[in-house]
Each structure stands twice: as structure tokens, then as C-alpha cells.
Amino acid sequence: MAHTRTATASAGDRLLLGTARHNAGRAAALALLAVASTGAALLLPVTLGHTLDLLLARRGADAGRWVALCALLVAGPAALDALTELLTGTTAARATARLRHRLLGHVLAAGPQATGRFPPGDLVTRLVGNAADTGTAPATLAHAAASVAGPVGGIVALGLIDPWLALAFLAGAPLLAALLHAFTRASTDCVARYQQLQGDIAGRLVEALDGARTIAAAGTAAREEARILRPLPGLSRQGHRMWRVQGRSTAQAGTLVPLLQITVLAVAGLRLSQGLLTVGDLLAASRYAVLATGVGMLVGHLNAAARARAAAARTAEVLAVPEVPYGERRLPPGPGTLELRGVSVVRGGRRVLHEVSVTVPGGTSLAVVGRSGSGKSVLAQAAGRLTDPDAGTVLLDGVPLPALRRDDLRRAVGHAFARPALLGGTVGGTIGFGAVTPGRKAREAAARAACAHDFVRRLPRGYDTPCADAPLSGGEAQRLGLARAFAHTGRLLILDDATSSLDTATERRVTAALHAAAAPTRVLIAHRVTTAASTDRVLWLHEGEVRALAPHAELWRDPQYRAVFDA
């Protein structure tokens, strides 16, 4: 566990540095601006000191130029700071945009594996909030690096005025360093836990929104609210802890910093009384002591860096989910023969499919039946490479699916699901959504075959109706999903419970269209007797294993087979 956390942290650190490196030019410009501003702040005390000495010596004529320089050293940093703010914002926005593009591309390339690994709400938090915090890294690191210039310059300036002043300061510096170190460690830890809890709450919230109907029907709104907000006390604890860490560090710094400044001033006073320093030197030393102890700014930057670091670790976890690799092989001409050889799939540490072997000759149909949880959907996913089996091979026309080029695979295999997602923008776009975009006629023909054409025509703008303006019943949505699959018919069509919400008459018509002449190879996850009966053969699964493979009529003689359908 500790090892995993360390690995994640270092992947996060690599991402953080990579993001900073990619914006190195802007980060360097930011650091330069900040250093220039600090440089002006460093010049100001000595200029003020000298001006004071000139005024005390009644050399007003000479002092005029120095007063003007003082004004410039005050106004200059203000202009530089405005420029710094602008560059900080645009650098973070640019880095965030790039990171979000990369993350989104990666999540989609990883496919269902990514959404299976992280609850959707948590994933969104990582893509939106954590990516933005990671995107602040280039500017934050530049500011943190530049903010060292103030204290370092302050110490050097003290040394130049009088080495004893620098030594007096350095005597107490280790305590200051220890304080900063403790602060960084503690704040990194609470920020990481805080972000994790935020992701947890977001995950629960999205689950609840997805199940809003069930919650309303069950009358469990109050209980659900309590469930969503359960991590809240933890969040509050981490928030309070963060404030405590900041408060403690501020209090410690609040004691230590004045002590260091007073020590420097005391030594400076001593040297003044010995005639080794002027009044102006004393004034400059007092301001340099403030600059040398400028931990306030450093603490702010370290805090921001801790947030970026924790966010980068969570972002890197998403990027660590492997993308689905595709091969280079083209699909040779063939009838669409699907072959599963010794396919086993493990889910949640349990074998849910065990050494399934079956060949579906090109152009034939196979129904997969079995009791709920027997592994039908998992088999459908493996057959269309929505998941890779843990053992065994799936081949299409003799080519193992992982060896195929992505385009070839997705053009050859079509899917329809029980709860299809309507992703095409409009109803027509939803039907056309795929590796290739079929023309209007082909879409309408597919909609007719899926018994969707009539209800689509009744929509306000027909096929051009935006999905958001087309509230659909479960059966209508399923028919659009089927139309999408029909419009992209390749060599293999996999229907995972895709007709479950259709009435019996519609289901018959859709099944008949599915089995019409020149149909591709078909795999149908079936709960209805009529669907199983319409296919060439039936694969009967029981607890992840093949119980039988035979035509429906043959299996029907077995009462246990009939019991699968409660017949």
C-alpha cells in the first residue's frame, strides 16, 4: 500500500515536472519578472538608507535624484507584479487546457477500463478540478523558486552592509528551515486527503443523480443525502487540520521572525554605536532583515505547490490506466467467423467466465442464454473487444482481435446495448455515430429496420431533432441504439440485451430484420425464448461455464434449459 502510494506520488511528481518543463519558457519569464521585482525590493532599502543619510547630512540637492530613484523602485515592482499576475493566469490556463485534452484523450483511449476503475464523479473531479490545480504547477514552481531570491538577496545584502549582520541572521536560520519543512510535509498530506474526499463526494453525488428515479421511488432522499455527505466530517477534519497546520506555522514564524529581525537590529545598533555603521545602514539593515525572513510569501507558494503536487498525483493515477493497445494487422476478406478459444475473464478477483470456447461461423447467429449473472454480458464484451480476456483468445476471421488495427476492428464489429447512450447530438446523428458516418438514406433504412423510423418522424424536427429535445422511452432509446448498430453493420453484430425494452411484436419485427438475408454474423444476448428460438444455435452459460451449445429446439427438451426462461 505504502509502495503504491509512493509510486503514485512519484508518477505525480513526474507529471508535475513534465507540465512545468512544457511551459518552461513562460515559467522562466515569470521567474525573471518575480526576481526583477524582488531585485527592486532589494535595491529599495539601500537607496532609502542612502537618501536618509544625504538628508541627515543636509545635502538636499544631491538627495533629489535619490528620492526619484526611490519612487521608481516603488512604482516599478507594482507594474512588474501586474504583468506577473497576467502571465500567471495565462500560463495556468494554457497548462490546464493541455492537461485536460491529454486526460480526456487518455480516458477515451482507455475505454471502459478507466470508467470501471474510477467512479464517474471522481473521474470528473480529477479531469476538471485536479487538472486545473496541476496546471498551476509551472507558475507556482516559478514563483516558489523566485521567492527564494528575496531571502537570499536579503542575507547577501546584510552581509555586504556588515558580515556580522548576516551571521546573526544565519544563526537562527536552521530553525526557520525546519519550520518550513514541517509545514510543507503536513500541508501536502492534508491537501492530498482533502482532494481524495472531494472526489469521493463527487462520485457519490453522480451515482445519486444517475439513480434519481430509484431514490424518489424508494423515498430514500434523506438517507441518500446522508450517504453522499458521509465523507463530509472527514473533509471538515482535513480542512481544520489544514488551518491548524497553517495557523501553527504562522504562529511559530510569527515568534521566530521578529526574534531574528530584532537580533539583526540589535547587532546593527551595536555596530552603529561603535561608529561602524551609519543611520542609513541601520535603516537598510532593518528592511533587509524583513526581506531575509520573508517566509510569508514562501509559505504561500509552498502551500500552492503542495496543492498542485497532490492534484498531480491524482491526475497521474488516471494517466496510469493503460490505453487499449491495437495491432497493425488488416482484417483479411472473410465471412465474419467469430471464434472464442478458452476465454476466461476475472472480475473483482472472481472468475466470471471460465474457458469458454465457441465458433460462430460467418453469417450465422448465436444466442447466448443463461441465468442472471451467468456471464453473458462479459462474453459479449470479450467478443467485441470492449474488454480483453484474462486468458484465451478471441479471433475474427482467424485474426486475434488485439492484433487488428483499431479502425478495422471498429468497422467490422457493431454493438447495441440495453441502455444505449445517445451521443450524436441529434437523433439522426445518434444513428450515424460511429467509425464511419452513413448517409441519410442508410440511416433511415437502419431506423426502419429497428422500428424507429415512425416515432422519429413524429419528433418536432424528425431526424434533426436535438437529443435533448427528444425525451425517449426506454424502448425508443433501445430502437435508436439498434438503428445505430444496423447503420454500421460490418461483419459481426453483437446485441447485448438490446431488445429487452421492446414489446413482443416490435421485438419480433426487429429480430426478423436482424436475421434478414445477407445479415452479418450475429451474437444475441437473449432473455426471451423467441429471441433464442430465432437463432441458428444457442450457447447456454451457467456460472461462467458453457453448459451446452446446440440449436434451441434441441435444448428445449431439457427442463433445466426451459427453466432458464421460467418456462
Ligand SMILES: Nc1ncnc2c1ncn2[C@@H]1O[C@H](COP(=O)(O)OP(=O)(O)OP(=O)(O)O)[C@@H](O)[C@H]1O
Ligand atoms: N466490473 C465488475 N466487477 C466485479 N464483478 C463483475 C464486474 N462485471 C461483471 N461482474 C460479475 O460478473 C458476473 C457476470 O456478469 P454479467 O454482466 O456478464 O452477467 P449476465 O449474465 O449478463 O447477467 P444479466 O442477465 O443479469 O445481465 C456477475 O456475477 C457480475 O456480478
